[in-house]
Amino acid sequence: MIAELLVAAAMATQGTGPTLMLSVDRDRVAPGGVVTLTIRAVSSAPDAIRIDLPSLGGFELEGRSERSEVIPGDPGQSGRTTVVELRLRAITPGEWRIGPVSARQGVAFAIADPVTVTILGGAAPAISAGITARVARIIARAPPPPGLDDAGVSVALSDSTVTIGEQVDVVSIAWFDRGVRQRLRRAATLEPPQLEGLWSYAQPVPAGIAATRVVNGRTYDLFLRHQLAFALSQGTLEIPAARLNYSVPLSFQFFSQEERFDRSSQRTQLEVMALPASGREPAFTGAVGRELVLSTQLQPAAVRQREAVSLVVTLRGAGNVALWPPPTPAWPQGVRVYAEGSTEQTRIRDGWLTGTKIFRYLLIPDSSGAMVISTIRYPFFDPAEGQYQVTNAPAVTLVVSPASDRAIARAEPPPIRITERTPLADRLRGVVPAFPWWLILVLGPLIALARHPRQPRTRPVPRGAPSPVDPLSAAEQRLHRRVIGILGSVGAPEVVAAALHDAGIPRDTSDRVGNLLDRYRAARFSATPGDVAGLFRDTELVLKRLQGTTPRRGRSLRQRLTLVGLLAAGVSLAEAQVAPAQLYEAGAYRLAVDGFEREVQARPGVPGRWYNLGAAEYRAGNDAQALVAWTLAARLAPRDHSIRRALGLVPPAANVAAIALWSSPMTPNELWLVGLVIWVTGWGALALERRVRGRWLVLLAGALLAFALGEGLGRWYARPLAVVETSQLMRLAPHERAPGVGELAMLEVVEPLDELRGWVLLESAGGQKGWIPATALI
Structure with a gap:
């Protein structure tokens, strides 16, 4: 009787067992392709479901994910769904059956029929496509770690003995038994060694299996980390151990615990030899590389006296590009040289670190004629050949014409400024927020009025209606x-x-x-x-x-046109890396303009920076740009005699233009602060005396006048004005073939009224309106 009840219970349990389904996203795949195998188990019972994974045949497991959830229902009728997804990479061509797959839930179980997947014909990729042939050889000859069981880690070197500056590959290899790896729920962590005494570059590696090895009859999947290293000094270097961390589930249940493992590799030694002394040239500066090639280029090849020219020296080859020292050219007489630094570009070619290093030099010739920069010799040590070699860059000729007569005859402006001081009034208005200033303006009258009785107000007499x-x-x-x-x-x-x-x-x-x-x-x-x-x-x-x-x-139209003109006046901003003051003193005025303009954009409130920009523009022959820059400097520092003197070198075209560019003896912020001091003094005196006196009212009126002058001056300065760079013909319409309506002289000041498709509508001093190109305005 009891046996019959047990059988009935087992049959009842079997009736509520899980339903198992097995599917793949595709049934035909090429070698190296990935197939997703989905195992879905659905049960009406909430107990955990254990799924036994099938044999994978000609596939290898690349990744695994698992999720399980309880389906709510009536009390005692909840169910469970468990889904396992396996990412399988195709290895061996042929027709492979994956399965069958079994699942257990308590004493109940279920079996799903196998699925068939065909791996099309072709060579099986033994090593991932992301591995270079050089690294593949290192992996192929790397011995397994001592005492290898379920997993292990080792470090392999491309060479155990190298010279200073020679490339050595450091490959950290994680060895996983395939059965153990297929049980992992999350990816293992492989930490490469921390290289000390070596200049190292981490290299990208494939995320999946790099290779497969059979050791003592067990199949191991290999994962790796790759580092390129270059020895910096002679001696024996010890490569620290690499570390491998992973966790293995204790059972097949979804919420089962995991056992953590921490494996370390053995330490490895690298012998670094010094560069040989035989065959070393006296000019050798420490460059180490393979197949180095040196070239030079002048930009431009012909300039005027005291104009700047850029010499670009390019070094290409294989090796540690970052440590290649600069060449040492033999410079001709009568030229000043300024090193502008270097830039590097690297890439991997056939497992070797290769790249390009570009050295830039700024040359300023002091005399005219043909200047020859002789052949540049660059000695280096080639580890592949084991000897010193030399790469040469051919000689180049720089043609220097005499300086223009205009640049020689022009009067020199005062020296450029080194100080970076912002006017005090501007600093106060910029540092202190607006709220405290308005609070001071309001508190004074409130305190004074609170201490005085209220006076009767007279009704104002109505005025006539304004004109229509x-x-x-x-x-x-x-x-x-x-x-x-x-x-x-x-x-x-x-x-x-x-x-x-x-x-x-x-x-x-x-x-x-x-x-x-x-x-x-x-x-x-x-x-x-x-x-x-x-x-x-x-x-x-x-x-x-x-x-x-x-x-x-924001910038007014005049300021935007100014910046556009200044940007168009020089070369690229990225060209000059030498200090602009140094370029100015050396006579490279066009490059100095770019440097001073960057300084102005960084701190536009410093009058000295505007003055320096105007001086460089003036020495470069750009009078309109100099007039604009010096006018802005004068409005920031109106009592600076040097700026006033510089403005006399570029007088506007007419008196009307001079009036439009007029600068007050005080700045708007200075007038505003003076008015604030008078305002506080006047109201403070009224509050203390408790009696209205005429002199304090006059003082308050003076404060209001200072406020009004400051506000009016600020609006005067903010007017949209422009300076004509060269003489221009005003046209009736914004088109180059439109008839002319008047002529504008150089350095004439105009007011832009409208802008349309690169043309500006403006009004001349005589009241004539017309269109001119926007590029002609500063």
């Missing part, structure tokens, strides 16, 4: 004022829309502003204004959207 203004012009001016408050200037509609979007305005609002500007321009110049009421409604809507926008400080 064109509603269309008034609405357009309101829109212009708001745009100027955000950008500092108003240009072409498409330029304004893009600039507003860059300033943080939403795209739809910025596009609306550009559309409105275009509609206002069409309404002004067309015979029928169109829907003026709709234009007013759209303007009010846009102004409300722009009302909460915080203005962002």
Whole structure:
């Protein structure tokens, strides 16, 4: 009776056992391809499911993932689903059956039929494609670690004896028994040795199996880490041990515990020999490499006296590119040389570290004529040949023409500035936030008024109504004022829309502003204004959207044109690495312009930097750029006599232009601080005396006047102005074939009104309007 009950219970359990399914993502694969095998077990019982993995045949396990979840249901009726995914790499061609696969849940079990996968014909990849032939040879001759069982780690060297500067490959190899590796739930960690006394480069390696070896009848899968190293000194170096960490599950259950293992390799020694003394030239500086080739290039090959030219020396070959020393050319007489550093590019070719090292020199000839830079000899030691060799770069000739008469006859400006001091008023306004300043302005009147009785106020006499203004012009001016408050200037509609979007305005609002500007321009110049009421409604809507926008400080149109002109005046900014002051003193004014411009962009509030930029532009023959830079310097330091003297070297074309570039004896920030001091003094005196005196009211009026002058001067300086670089013909339309309407002289100051497709609409001092190319303005 009891036996019958046990059999019935076993049959009941068998009835609720798991359902097992086996599938692959594809049934035909080429050697080296990857197939995903999915094993899914579904059961109506919540107990853990154990899945026995099948034999893999002509595949190797590249990765494994497993997940299991309980399916909720009624009490006592919960189920479980377990999914195991195996990533299998095809190794041996043929038709292979993977399976069958069995699963157990308690005393119940299930079996899934095998699946057939065909590995197409072709050579089986014994070693991963990511391994070079040089590393493959190192792995092939590497002995297994002593006492190898389930797993181990070893370190193999390409050579046990090398010379200083010779390449040695350090390969850390993890050995895994295939059966043990297939049980791993997560990838093992292989830590290569920390190389001391060697200049090393870590190399990329394949994430999967690098090779397969059979040791004592057991199949081991090999994983590796690769380092390129170069010895720096003579002696015996000890390579530290590599470390391997992995965890093996104690059972096949999903939540089973894991046993951690930590394996270390044996230490390895590397013998480093000194470079031989025989055959070494006196000019040898320590270069070690294989197949080194040296070449030179002059950029440009012909210059004027005291103009800079770049000599590029390129060294190519195999070896430790970073440690190749610079060559030692024999420089001709009458030329100053400045080393600009070097750049490196490396890559692996056939297992060897190769690359290019470029040395740059800045040459400034002091005399005219043909200067010959003789053949450059570069001795080096070749470890492959075991002897010293020499690579030569052919001689090059630099043709130097006499300096231009204009550069010789021009008066010299005062010396350039070394100090980097920002004016005190600008520092205070820049360091202290705006809130404390406004708090000081408001607290003074509040304290003084609190200590005085309130005086009766007289009703102001109403004035007459203002004169009527064109509603269309008034609405357009309101829109212009708001745009100027955000950008500092108003240009072409498409330029304004893009600039507003860059300033943080939403795209739809910025596009609306550009559309409105275009509609206002069409309404002004067309015979029928169109829907003026709709234009007013759209303007009010846009102004409300722009009302909460915080203005962002940006460059005005004149400043943007200035930067464009300055960038176009010199060579690439990346060319000059020598200090700009040193280039200026050496006479390389065009390269000095680039250096001073970078300094100005880094700290535009330093007047000395603007002065240095103007001096370099002036010495390079760019009077318009010099006038702009010195004007900005004078507005930052208005009482500097050297800057005033320099401005006298580039007078504007007319008195009207001189008035437009006028600089006040005080800066706007200085006027603002003076007004603040007077303001606080006046209100403080009123608060202490408890009586209104006329002299304190005069003092407060003076403070208000200082505030007004500072604000007005700031607006005067912020006007969009431009300087004409060379004489230009103003045209009726923005096109080079349009008829002319007037002529602009060199160094004339104009006010840009609009910008369209590389042309600028401006108004001359005589009131004439016309278009000229934007490249002609600074």
